Amino acid sequence: MHVAKGFAFVLAAFLMCVADPVRSDDAPPGGDAHASLSIRIAYLGKTYVEAEPLSLIDKIYTDKGIQGARVGITEDNMTGRLIGQNYALVEAIIPEGDDLEPKALELLKSGVSLIVADLEPADLLAVADLPEARDAIILSIRSSDVRLRNEDCRQNVFHIPPDWAMRADALAQFLIWKQWRKWALISGERPKDKDYAAAMRRAAVRFGGKIVGEKTYAYVAGSRRTDTGHQQIQKQMPLLTQGLGDADVIIVADVEESFGDYLLFNTYEPRPVAGTHGLTAVSWHRSYEESAATQMQNRFERKTGRIMTERDYSAWLAVRTFGEAVTRTNSAEPGVLRSYLMSDKFEVAGFKSQGMNFRRWDRQLRQPILLAGPRALVSISPQDGFLHPKYLTDTLGYDEPESKCRQRN
Numbered sequence: 001m002h003v004a005k006g007f008a009f010v011l012a013a014f015l016m017c018v019a020d021p022v023r024s025d026d027a028p029p030g031g032d033a034h035a036s037l038s039i040r041i042a043y044l045g046k047t048y049v050e051a052e053p054l055s056l057i058d059k060i061y062t063d064k065g066i067q068g069a070r071v072g073i074t075e076d077n078m079t080g081r082l083i084g085q086n087y088a089l090v091e092a093i094i095p096e097g098d099d100l101e102p103k104a105l106e107l108l109k110s111g112v113s114l115i116v117a118d119l120e121p122a123d124l125l126a127v128a129d130l131p132e133a134r135d136a137i138i139l140s141i142r143s144s145d146v147r148l149r150n151e152d153c154r155q156n157v158f159h160i161p162p163d164w165a166m167r168a169d170a171l172a173q174f175l176i177w178k179q180w181r182k183w184a185l186i187s188g189e190r191p192k193d194k195d196y197a198a199a200m201r202r203a204a205v206r207f208g209g210k211i212v213g214e215k216t217y218a219y220v221a222g223s224r225r226t227d228t229g230h231q232q233i234q235k236q237m238p239l240l241t242q243g244l245g246d247a248d249v250i251i252v253a254d255v256e257e258s259f260g261d262y263l264l265f266n267t268y269e270p271r272p273v274a275g276t277h278g279l280t281a282v283s284w285h286r287s288y289e290e291s292a293a294t295q296m297q298n299r300f301e302r303k304t305g306r307i308m309t310e311r312d313y314s315a316w317l318a319v320r321t322f323g324e325a326v327t328r329t330n331s332a333e334p335g336v337l338r339s340y341l342m343s344d345k346f347e348v349a350g351f352k353s354q355g356m357n358f359r360r361w362d363r364q365l366r367q368p369i370l371l372a373g374p375r376a377l378v379s380i381s382p383q384d385g386f387l388h389p390k391y392l393t394d395t396l397g398y399d400e401p402e403s404k405c406r407q408r409n
Contacts, residue, residue, distance in 0.1 A: 113136040
C-alpha cells in the first residue's frame with residue numbers, strides 16, 4: 001500500500017512537471033546548487049535567407065530550430081536536477097554573410113564540445129573539419145543532403161533529420177503498398193529539387209515503381225497576390241502536367257517552394273500529388289498526435305506561441321539525445337558520449353512508438369517517417385511487408401552495403 005502511494009505521488013509530481021516544466025532560464029546564474037555535473041550544449045547556426053512559403057496560410061518563422069532546442073534544454077534539466085546534472089544552452093547564431101569559423105573556434109576553445117548544428121552543408125563541413133572540432137560531437141539538424149551521409153560524411157557529425165533518400169523511400173513504400181506503381185516526376189531547377197528528384201528515381205528502382213514521364217518546371221508563375229495570379233496558375237499547371245504518360249500519381253520535387261502547391265487540383269488529368277507537396281514524407285507534422293505527440297505539440301505551443309516545425313523537432317531531439325547520453329553514462333566527456341551514441345545500448349524517445357538510435361555506417365538517426373497531407377496524417381513508414389533482418393527503419397535510405405561513407409569508427 002505504501003509503495004503504491006509513493007508511486008502515485010512520484011507520478012503526480014512528474015505529470016505536474018510535464019504540464020508546466022521548469023524553464024532552463026529560471027535556474028540561478030550559477031546553476032543548480034546540488035549539481036555535480038555541468039553540461040554546456042551549443043546551438044550553432046546562421047540566419048540563412050529562406051524561401052517564402054507559397055501559401056499565405058503558412059506563417060514565416062525566423063526562429064525555427066532554436067525554439068525546439070530551448071524546449072529540449074528545459075526537459076534535460078527536468079531530469080538533470082533530480083540526478084545532479086545541470087544543462088545550459090549556448091546560443092550562437094550569426095548573420096548569413098559573416099564568417100562562421102571565428103564563432104565556432106570561440107565555442108570549441110571555451111570547452112564546448114557538444115554542438116547542435118543548424119547549418120547548410122558547406123558550413124557544416126567547414127566546422128566539422130576544424131582541427132579543434134576533431135573530438136567534438138556535432139548533431140546536424142538542418143540538412144537532408146544525401147552526400148553528407150555518404151561521400152562527405154565526417155566522423156564527428158551525426159544526423160538527426162532524415163535525408164532525401166529516406167524521405168523518398170518512405171513515400172515510395174506507401175505508393176507501392178497502394179499499388180500506385182506508375183509515377184510522373186516534376187522537378188524544380190534548383191540543387192535541392194534535383195537531389196530530391198534523384199532520390200525518387202532511386203526509390204522507383206529500389207521498390208518496383210516506374211517513372212513514366214518527367215518534366216522540369218520552367219514557368220514563371222504569376223503572383224498569387226495579384227488579381228490574375230490564380231488564372232495564370234490555372235492555365236500553366238495543366239500545360240505542365242500534360243503528356244506525362246499514364247501515371248497513377250504525380251511526384252513533385254520542389255524543395256525551394258517555386259510551384260508545388262499550385263499542382264493540387266490543377267493537373268491536366270485528375271491525379272494525386274505527392275513529394276514535397278500534397279502527400280509529404282516528414283519527421284514531424286502539426287497533424288501528428290499518436291504516441292503522446294499531442295502533449296509535445298501542446299507543450300511546445302504553450303512555450304513558444306506557435307506550432308512545432310520539422311526543424312524545431314530535430315533541434316529538440318538533438319538536445320534530448322545529448323541529455324539521454326549524459327544521463328545514461330553520467331559523463332560529459334565527448335569520447336564517452338560518442339561511444340555510447342554508437343553503441344547498441346543507446347535509444348532516444350521521440351514520440352514515435354519506438355526508441356531511435358544511430359546507424360553505425362553513416363551516423364544517421366533511424367526513425368519512422370510520417371506521411372502527411374496538408375491537414376492530416378495519412379500513414380507512417382516503414383510500411384507493412386517491407387522487411388529487414390535487423391531494423392525495419394533500415395529499409396529507408398542507404399543500408400550498410402549501399403553506404404559510401406568510409407569513416408565508420
